[in-house]
Amino acid sequence: MRYISLLRGINVSGQKKIKMTDLKAVFEKMKLQDVETYIQSGNVVFSSPERNAGKLSAALEAGIKKAFGFDVSVIIRNAAEWQKILKSNPFLKRAEVPAKFMFVTLLSETATSAPETALRAYCRSGEEFALKGCELYLIYPNGSGKSKLNLNVIERQLNVTGTARNWNTMLALAEMLQKE
Template identity: 35%
Template sequence: MAEHRIILFRGMNTGGVRAPVAEQRAMAAEMGLGNPRTLVASGNLVVESDAPTTDLEGAVEQAMEARFGLKIAAMVRTPEQWRALMKTNPFPDEAKADPSRLLMMVMKDGIAEGAVEALRGFAVDGEKVEAAGCALWLWHPEGIGQSKMADKAQPRLTGMGTARNWNTVRKLAEMTEAGDR
């Protein structure tokens, strides 16, 4: 029986990178991935597959380029990997207080050396950043809209990754538990 896989696309529906969610689900089905489901229009896809995560990352990236003409990074995690990441949250009080302002940045190949220290140099108004569980955790108490730290959290500084707020992180976990939500 196939297991769930959480697929995150970096930069989906930002800066002109567009792939309609219905088309993402259709692409996944055409790839033979079971029960494709999306969560909001920002690059979150849950499927069923037995493929190893790194193999699935490559296959999904190739399919995105073939179908949409997009060279876009995909990060794939099993539900067990996802829950393990969630448990490393260094900001549980902040997550409870305002989950939309806590971001978990899932990294493709690890965190770049010096990323945490560099991001801390841009932090203002109580912003915080920590590395835990192969993810960067960013707290933006005033929101990310005007945050210089959020703006600088780009691959050239952090390594390749994509961030989701704590609400989305929890909903993706729920999708892997509920099956057909």
């Protein structure tokens, strides 16, 4: 089965530095196949006979901790889930929104609290979001860097772990999934 794993918070501001060649080696040491990385933010496409993404995630978190000495959350989606995520983006038909301003925060589990009121308070000038299952779709018309609706706020308000990727990265990873 083909998977995408997304590591949370590596290689950001010099924290939790991991070279992608070293990360790839960890995956391969764990007997995962067809391992490919994409950019420096911890995106890894791989194959595994394991059908339980939770087991894979826990094993990868343990392997990364052993190899690099720090905790990193790993969120995994299989190829079918990834395609569903891409098709479910409610903002795709909005031609005025460039892909670089669309993001998806992939959550470790379904949020237990209702996001509308909690997250709406952090939205600024045209920012929008839509929660669908374990994904929070976002538009940051002025870029994500200055937004108050950042990943730490999202995690705290929804009481889940997450990691965000921009739409261009989401599409690039989808292309990588197609390679066998």
